[in-house]
Amino acid sequence: MLRRTLNIGCIAAASLMLVSCASTPSASPSADEVVAGGIAVVALSDEPDTLDPTVANTFVARVVFTAFCEKLYDSNDSLELVPQLAASLPVTSADGLTVDIALREGILFNDGTPFNADAVKITLDRNLTLDTSSRKKELAALQSVEVVDENNIRLTLSRPFSPLGAQLADRAGAIMSPTALETLGLDFGTDPVCVGPFDFTDRVPGSEINFTKSDYYYDKDLVKLDGVTYKFITDPNIRAANLRSSDINVAERLNASDVDQLDADGVDVLDVSAIGYQGLTINTDPTMSSSPLASSVELRKAFELSIDRDALNTVVFAGQTTPDCVPLPKQMAFRPDDIQCTDFDSDAARALVEASGETLPIPVELLIPARPTDQKTAEVIQQMANDVGFDVTIKPVEFVSALDLGRAGDFDMFLIGWSGRMDPDGDMNDLLTTGGTNNYSQMADSEVDFLISEAASVTETDARQDLYGQALDRIDEIKPLIYLYHDTWFLGLADITGVEYSADAIPRFKTAELTK
Amino acid sequence: MLQRVITSIVTLFLASIVVFVGVRLLPGDPALVLAGETADPAVVAAIREQFGLNQPIWIQYFNYVGQALQGNFGVSTRDRIPVAEILLQRLPITLELAGLAILVGVLIGLTAGIVSAVKRGSFADYAANAFGLIGLSVPHFWLGMLAILFFAINLQVLPASGYVAFTEDPGENLRRMILPALVLGTGLSAVLMRQTRAALLGQLSADYVRTARSKGVSRSREVKHALRNSLTTVVTVLGLQLGALIGGAIITEQIFVIPGFGKLIIDAVSARNYPVLQGAVLVAVTGYVLVNLAVDIAYAYLNPRMRLAGGAR
DSSP: OOBOOOOHHHHTTOSSSOOOOOBOOOOOOOGGGEESSOEEEEEESSOOOOSOTTTOOOHHHHHHHHHHOOBSEEEOTTSOEEESSBSSOOEEOTTSOEEEEEBOSSOBOTTSOBOOHHHHHHHHHHHHHOTTOSSTTTTTTEEEEEEEETTEEEEEESSOOTTHHHHHTTGGGBOBOHHHHHHHGGGGGGSOOBSSSEEEEEEETTTEEEEEEOSSOTTGGGOOOSEEEEEEOOOHHHHHHHHHTTSOSEEOSOOGGGHHHHHHTTOEEEEEEOSOEEEEEEOOOTTTOOSGGGTOHHHHHHHHHHOOHHHHHHHHHTTOSEEOSSSSOTTOTTSOTTOBOOOOOHHHHHHHHHHTOOOSSEEEEEEEESOHHHHHHHHHHHHHHHTTTEEEEEEEEOHHHHHHHHHHTOOSEEEEEEOOOSSHHHHHTTTSSTTOTTOTTOOOOHHHHHHHHHHHHOOOHHHHHHHHHHHHHHHHHHOSEEEEEEOEEEEEESSEEOOEEBTTOOEEOTTOEEEO | OHHHHHHHHHHHHHHHHHHHHHHHHSSSOHHHHHHTTTOOHHHHHHHHHHTTTTSOHHHHHHHHHHHHTTTOOOBOTTTOOBHHHHHHHHHHHHHHHHHHHHHHHHHHHHHHHHHHHHTTTSHHHHHHHHHHHHHHHSOHHHHHHHHIIIIIIISOOSOSSOOOOTTTOHHHHHHHHHHHHHHHHHHHHHHHHHHHHHHHHHHHTSHHHHHHHHTTOOHHHHHHHHHHHHHHHHHHHHHHHHHHHHHHHHHHHHHTTOOSHHHHHHHHHHHTOHHHHHHHHHHHHHHHHHHHHHHHHHHHHHOTTOOOGGGOO
């Protein structure tokens, strides 16, 4: 049983959502080490999709947006909501149905177009109406956007919706130049213009995206680099090799196993506990899965009891992940403070399996994306579960195809993670609610649906924490998911300083400088 | 010759169907990939409509072929950049890499093969055979990592990765191409070495060489005659190796972060980027067909007995 208590004191300071303990800015060198200007070369772990905030979906695109496309709000290095293009935090009415946002004055987009309330309305309306907008769902509660005056907008909501601030601190709140939108329309992503420290120069598909320092940026005096180049290097070993040879300045998501060697080679490595999670999703619909786990909570509990999360962390991740049993990261304010996970207990697991009356061993097909780390994780889980009476067979499938199988419910158990969101609604709604697009487990529980919906509609932080706590208890009873760990991400730095690397695991280069 | 050209056109037409259908047989919906983690069904439907994925496959095919014949391969689903533009950007890079790899392969492979055959049973022969065995066995990925470790990290004489266009900076372009070309060319040189050696040994023991030798022809002249006749086999193998070279380029370009054709194909597969994948594979197939046509023509030059015209083979 998952136990919890409230931590009201911890969350009092967070106006809407967030508290964190993780923040890792890079060290400052002495002045004579710094090189004036220069282009920082950053290796991303994948190629971003389109650089259009309305339709972009990849994490790496979020990394690139920080260079050129600021948002109404951002998170600081404690994951608290802070104004970016807004002048202050949003002001919500007593009934929770209107939100007033004051905007910063005297700001220009990178094409010289003035930033004002009209521009914000054009962006938000586009997010709400474009057929292919990925922001529609995130802004589902937003009914209309009204320009109050040059520097103020009012958002009208169909229902109270507390996660709105977090959404506006993500791509939904990235404001695009109305001039560029008018010129490029659907092709905005091919030559995007926003407010940001750097201005888009060009993109070489499959290779790199180049930015140069913006002449229009309001904080341009703080920007030391002449530009930033994002290169796409998918293999972590190659990213590490390029860091060691100083062919690149920054590499994200390095392998834990490379960290010691990089340290020894004089490469700075920052780390952050990522807000996403990894877990085992269990298909709970017996019409879709023939495994006895689909219909038996006791067997699902036995499976969890068979897994030693700490051993998994040690064997596969060299102790670098944060083992956990809930979707909410430890730095999140709404996470109940005293969560106690089900301890590894193979005897209890074996007893439950034997008491189930099923023919032993109990077959379970474990679907995994065909990636080396997932394969290792699956093999350790297989060994642990087989020890107590399960017969786990691993089914590695290429990532996109695995997602297809997951969506279709064509699996018994699926090793799959979630990249995480600043607000708990993004980590639970749709993933655990009835009919949710990402509810691969097929769980349908009216109590969970109600609690998650209610938590998004109340504005008081302690009330939200309590409701999420109740929802987590109920989810733990049903066990559609066995959460395993929160990842740790490593950022390597060579000949660069001043890089901000906060708990959202997105490196920012506004104040970065190259060093000799 | 005309017959060969017609065969090539039919091959290309059939290949376009196979490529189009094959790409769509890949599991994984491109609209779902584009819609991302949150995958709103309404957004997925809008994406399908935007890229014509909701139409029957035969309509999609004829639309595609009609546009492709006019040089329009559609736009990349990932970033909406025209596919033709991407292909024109990438193709010269891989052609340069392949050209340099062939140069490496031919220089090393041919030389080692000739030495090995002429000095059969000597230390040079054993060394060349060992090289051939290693060249064939060592995967490009491992060799590439070793090369980066040794030349870029330890010696710091060559860059670990990246590409600079030849038109931008010829010197830097070649500097950055040395390691990838060596890695890609090593496998090819091993194949060529073995083929050259086998073909040359066969020719050197042929009746006409023995006759020439009995008439007092010098060893070098003997080898020259045998070599010319051996080259038919070598050129055939070189043509056939083009496919392997493109396959090798996929890995090599990944390791050395070269934005070439191979990397384009693998990225397009991962993203289920149908327009890019179709365009790239079709261009690769066209290249393969053209090279084989060129090989057939080369036969006529290297061995006049092979008549391509008039069906006199």
